[in-house]
Amino acid sequence: xxxxxxxxxxxxxxxxxxxxxxxxxxxxxxxxxxxxxxxxxxxxxxxxxxxxxxxxxxxxxxxxxxxxxxxxxxxxxxxxxxxxxxxxxxxxxxxxxxxxxxxxxxxxxxxxxxxxxxxxxxxxxxxxxxxxxxxxxxxxxxxxxxxxxxxxxxxxxxxxxxxxxxxxxxxxxxxxxxxxxxxxxxxxxxxxxxxxxxxxxxxxxxxxxxxxxxxxxxxxxxxxxxxxxxxxxxxxxxxxxxxxxxxxxxxxxxxxxxxxxxxxxxxxxxxxxxxxxxxxxxxxxxxxxxxxxxxxxxxxxxxxxxxxxxxxxxxxxxxxxxxxxxxxxxxxxxxxxxxxxxxxxxxxxxxxxxxxxxxxxxxx
Amino acid sequence: xxxxxxxxxxxxxxxxxxxxxxxxxxxxxxxxxxxxxxxxxxxxxxxxxxxxxxxxxxxxxxxxxxxxxxxxxxxxxxxxxxxxxxxxxxxxxxxxxxxxxxxxxxxxxxxxxxxxxxxxxxxxxxxxxxxxxxxxxxxxxxxxxxxxxxxxxxxxxxxxxxxxxxxxxxxxxxxxxxxxxxxxxxxxxxxxxxxxxxxxxxxxxxxxxxxxxxxxxxxxxxxxxxxxxxxxxxxxxxxxxxxxxxxxxxxxxxxxxxxxxxxxxxxxxxxxxxxxxxxxxxxxxxxxxxxxxxxxxxxxxxxxxxxxxxxxxxxxxxxxxxxxxxxxxxxxxxxxxxxxxxxxxxxxxxxxxxxxxxxxxxxx
Numbered sequence: 001x002x003x004x005x006x007x008x009x010x011x012x013x014x015x016x017x018x019x020x021x022x023x024x025x026x027x028x029x030x031x032x033x034x035x036x037x038x039x040x041x042x043x044x045x046x047x048x049x050x051x052x053x054x055x056x057x058x059x060x061x062x063x064x065x066x067x068x069x070x071x072x073x074x075x076x077x078x079x080x081x082x083x084x085x086x087x088x089x090x091x092x093x094x095x096x097x098x099x100x101x102x103x104x105x106x107x108x109x110x111x112x113x114x115x116x117x118x119x120x121x122x123x124x125x126x127x128x129x130x131x132x133x134x135x136x137x138x139x140x141x142x143x144x145x146x147x148x149x150x151x152x153x154x155x156x157x158x159x160x161x162x163x164x165x166x167x168x169x170x171x172x173x174x175x176x177x178x179x180x181x182x183x184x185x186x187x188x189x190x191x192x193x194x195x196x197x198x199x200x201x202x203x204x205x206x207x208x209x210x211x212x213x214x215x216x217x218x219x220x221x222x223x224x225x226x227x228x229x230x231x232x233x234x235x236x237x238x239x240x241x242x243x244x245x246x247x248x249x250x251x252x253x254x255x256x257x258x259x260x261x262x263x264x265x266x267x268x269x270x271x272x273x274x275x276x277x278x279x280x281x282x283x284x285x286x287x288x289x290x291x292x293x294x295x296x297x298x299x300x301x302x303x304x305x306x307x308x309x310x311x312x313x314x315x316x317x318x319x320x321x322x323x324x325x326x327x328x329x330x331x332x333x334x335x336x337x338x339x340x341x342x343x344x345x346x347x348x349x350x351x352x353x354x355x356x357x358x359x360x361x362x363x364x
Numbered sequence: 365x366x367x368x369x370x371x372x373x374x375x376x377x378x379x380x381x382x383x384x385x386x387x388x389x390x391x392x393x394x395x396x397x398x399x400x401x402x403x404x405x406x407x408x409x410x411x412x413x414x415x416x417x418x419x420x421x422x423x424x425x426x427x428x429x430x431x432x433x434x435x436x437x438x439x440x441x442x443x444x445x446x447x448x449x450x451x452x453x454x455x456x457x458x459x460x461x462x463x464x465x466x467x468x469x470x471x472x473x474x475x476x477x478x479x480x481x482x483x484x485x486x487x488x489x490x491x492x493x494x495x496x497x498x499x500x501x502x503x504x505x506x507x508x509x510x511x512x513x514x515x516x517x518x519x520x521x522x523x524x525x526x527x528x529x530x531x532x533x534x535x536x537x538x539x540x541x542x543x544x545x546x547x548x549x550x551x552x553x554x555x556x557x558x559x560x561x562x563x564x565x566x567x568x569x570x571x572x573x574x575x576x577x578x579x580x581x582x583x584x585x586x587x588x589x590x591x592x593x594x595x596x597x598x599x600x601x602x603x604x605x606x607x608x609x610x611x612x613x614x615x616x617x618x619x620x621x622x623x624x625x626x627x628x629x630x631x632x633x634x635x636x637x638x639x640x641x642x643x644x645x646x647x648x649x650x651x652x653x654x655x656x657x658x659x660x661x662x663x664x665x666x667x668x669x670x671x672x673x674x675x676x677x678x679x680x681x682x683x684x685x686x687x688x689x690x691x692x693x694x695x696x697x698x699x700x701x702x703x704x705x706x707x708x709x710x711x712x713x714x715x716x717x718x719x720x721x722x723x724x725x726x727x728x
Contacts, residue, residue: 179565181544181563195655198629199693201543201545201585202583202586203693221565226565232596233590265560266562329566330566357721
């Protein structure tokens with residue numbers, strides 16, 4: 001079976017385009033529903049949702065689409081707060097607080113963002129979404145067994161061959177190969193991804209060679225050209241986040257839309273300064289400052305405590321320099337349209353590109 | 365005309381695969397000749413050749429192939445030696461010298477590596493190679509005019525859209541879009557490439573959209589899958605270095621061959637520690653140490669003065685930890701065979717991949 005058909009069969013979707021889970025200011029239900037309704041697969045980033053909200057969003061999404069969808073969760077370690085670092089980090093950020101008249105956080109030692117747990121698992125087993133995906137780690141065997149037992153397809157992010165093999169060995173059904181170009185948090189869990197950062201074009205074929213499960217390509221996929229390229233590299237489907245950020249259903253501000261519509265290839269960098277984990281985002285004076293000074297930081301997600309006041313200030317004052325705009329290296333290719341129009345466009349572009357290929361061997 | 369045919373017509377080659385110029389311990393004439401004879405385009409990295417050697421190598425290459433070939437030159441700025449940095453850098457490296465009983469360099473202030481100049485230009489105008497390519501900069505108009513006047517096709521490396529536009533505006537005929545995955549020196553000249561580092565999959569289509577000249581994809585292209593992917597992204601051809609390093613004609617040591625045959629996706633990182641410019645190479649204890657401490661460094665190529673004793677030690681003692689192995693993120697896909705066999709393999713793989721594509725749109 002050709003790779004693209006494997007995914008269609010496994011996920012019961014018409015088009016092997018998965019809208020990557022993202023966490024924005026407002027719920028992504030309308031976007032995810034629109035993508036699923038258009039024949040792709042919509043996703044919700046559920047990592048920050050308390051259990052009650054998770055149940056509510058699933059219910060909203062079910063009302064908005066009868067089609068398959070994906071729910072994504074973080075598998076990060078519980079953070080260890082380092083009190084010795086606290087003053088160092090505050091000193092580094094204080095000038096940014098001062099300049100904008102912001103109060104420094106009182107206490108940065110705790111977080112509401114729980115890692116994946118049994119309560120969330122229980123809801124998934126009950127609700128049975130078509131697919132559950134994980135980021136930042138390898139799910140434990142009992143978790144996978146519980147999900148698979150009720151027919152849920154599982155996926156998880158790998159940023160290296162080593163991680164892909166670990167996921168397959170753990171029993172994960174689909175590997176999402178996340179290349180260096182990808183916006184948002186690196187899914188790395190076993191490799192020093194910050195140093196090596198393998199690009200999508202190099203990563204996908206190496207992971208395809210290393211595992212037997214279907215591989216979905218992620219990172220820098222902006223239009224039909226990159227979808228066709230992902231197919232050539234051996235991917236069974238694509239995972240696109242940034243491209244869907246400009247969809248009319250995406251709950252982003254007018255300022256975000258404007259920023260995306262003028263995005264360039266050099267906008268972003270990889271920074272731990274926002275959350276404590278490496279994350280590709282638009283460069284800001286704050287993230288550049290932290291990149292230059294390269295301080296030791298608190299664990300994910302404790303850094304949000306320090307960066308939070310800057311983010312809130314950016315939102316309140318419509319100042320892009322203080323917002324956390326997570327997007328990838330192909331944002332300049334974004335188009336503003338409905339999700340259904342984008343899926344249609346991507347599908348026809350891909351078909352056109354594939355039809356125009358050939359002429360590479362000497363016989364032609 | 366389809367992109368692949370544009371390059372064939374412009375360069376008079378049968379297969380739009382360009383062997384990237386590289387600088388190894390011994391001249392690359394046999395490899396370059398074999399690639400050109402097989403229908404691709406062989407290249408010599410001429411940056412470090414004195415004028416007499418340049419003339420000799422061209423003559424050797426002409427004797428070895430009647431086919432088109434490419435000569436590559438560096439357009440780096442003359443380095444400014446910073447005497448204040450000297451002690452800092454020596455202090456950082458001294459432990460590596462001490463541990464291996466090496467003498468520190470006496471004087472690190474000068475270099476034999478000249479940037480491109482009128483003497484070299486005069487030889488090119490006389491010898492008329494099919495193609496001349498530049499790295500680290502944008503050639504001046506009179507240089508391009510002189511080369512174009514005698515029918516030489518010119519190319520230069522861009523690592524961002526901005527650089528590609530600058531090259532086109534200067535009159536360069538072909539842009540080599542070098543992605544983050546590429547082994548060896550980043551060609552960046554206008555952008556802070558170290559921070560942004562755009563992956564090949566994201567970079568190529570954005571450059572294709574931005575310029576009218578043909579674009580050659582470079583970086584992480586290991587086999588026919590990535591060649592087909594490059595074609596999908598809109599590239600007119602591919603520029604492959606690492607893949608040719610394992611060819612039987614490549615003048616590398618048995619130890620290098622062994623290292624390449626067991627290369628992995630996480631082997632390399634980007635480091636200035638070898639030459640003073642960002643360069644993708646196998647990680648070594650020295651380059652990791654320099655990455656961690658992130659010192660200010662002397663300009664390219666003055667850093668070779670400091671790193672040179674370590675490199676020589678590595679070669680003399682067959683110790684990989686001290687050699688400078690420049691390769692890209694797809695080295696794990698390398699195959700050991702003759703250049704002609706590799707060109708044949710790449711061509712047939714690409715054709716097979718393209719033939720198997722399709723099945724992406726809902727109609728199938």
